[in-house]
Structure formats: C-alpha cells, structure tokens
Amino acid sequence: MSGLDPDGFMLVLRPAKLRHDMLSKQKKKNLIKKYQTHEGDTGSTEVQIAILTAEIDELASHLKDHHKDHSSRRGLLRKVGERRRLLKYLQRENAASYEELVKRLKLKQAKQFIVLDDVDDEESDNNDSSDEKSK
Numbered sequence: 001m002s003g004l005d006p007d008g009f010m011l012v013l014r015p016a017k018l019r020h021d022m023l024s025k026q027k028k029k030n031l032i033k034k035y036q037t038h039e040g041d042t043g044s045t046e047v048q049i050a051i052l053t054a055e056i057d058e059l060a061s062h063l064k065d066h067h068k069d070h071s072s073r074r075g076l077l078r079k080v081g082e083r084r085r086l087l088k089y090l091q092r093e094n095a096a097s098y099e100e101l102v103k104r105l106k107l108k109q110a111k112q113f114i115v116l117d118d119v120d121d122e123e124s125d126n127n128d129s130s131d132e133k134s135k
Contacts, residue, residue: 023055031066035101042090046101053105 035050091098
C-alpha cells in the first residue's frame with residue numbers, strides 16, 4: 001500500500017521541480033558570487049538587492065499560477081518594498097554602483113540613465129523650428 005498514509009488516506013507527493021519554495025541554496029550562492037563587491041562579501045547592499053530581485057521574480061511567477069494566494073502576494077509586496085528601500089539607500093550612498101546594478105538586473109529604474117543628450121538635441125531642434133515659424 002505505497003502512497004497511503006497509516007490512516008489509509010492517499011498521499012500526494014509533489015516533485016521538487018513543481019514546489020515553489022524559497023530561492024535554492026545553489027541559486028543564492030551563484031547570485032552572491034555574481035554580485036559581491038569583494039571576496040567573502042555575502043551581505044552588501046548589492047547582494048541583498050540581487051537576492052530580493054530573484055525572490056521577487058520567483059514569487060511573481062508563482063502568483064501567475066496561483067492568483068488567489070494572498071499570503072504570497074503580501075510577501076511579494078514586502079520584498080518589493082524592501083528592495084525599493086535598499087535601492088534608494090544605494091543610490092544615495094554610491095550612485096555609480098546603483099546605476100551599474102540597476103542596469104545589470106534590468107530594473108525599470110534603468111530608464112532614467114538613458115543619455116539625456118538625445119532629448120536635449122530634440123528639444124533644441126523643436127525650439128529652432130518654432131523660432132523659424134515665428135519669423
């Protein structure tokens with residue numbers, strides 16, 4: 001009677017692939033190695049943000065399948081808030097590191113780092129054409 005517990009109820013075992021647990025130890029170790037600022041660094045702001053981003057991605061994919069899982073949604077919002085606070089701190093303390101990390105993680109904040117020279121050129125072109133029209 002394999003598959004039954006002692007009371008006679010059927011056990012449903014889920015393969016490890018389908019489980020939506022936390023970040024695996026190996027994934028976390030790889031993230032730490034990739035984003036560490038120096039040898040032995042496991043808790044710098046950059047590493048914490050990278051780990052939170054990976055956890056946010058996993059939770060977001062979990063919530064696509066389980067849209068009524070409100071406790072996971074609350075956890076996701078908590079992680080997003082924590083990442084936002086860490087990003088704000090990093091931007092204030094080390095702007096160069098912030099810019100590089102946002103680009104490497106492909107976060108939405110990276111859009112503010114698009115070269116503004118193109119925008120300035122377009123604005124000056126628009127001003128020149130409006131000056132010509134007024135003449």
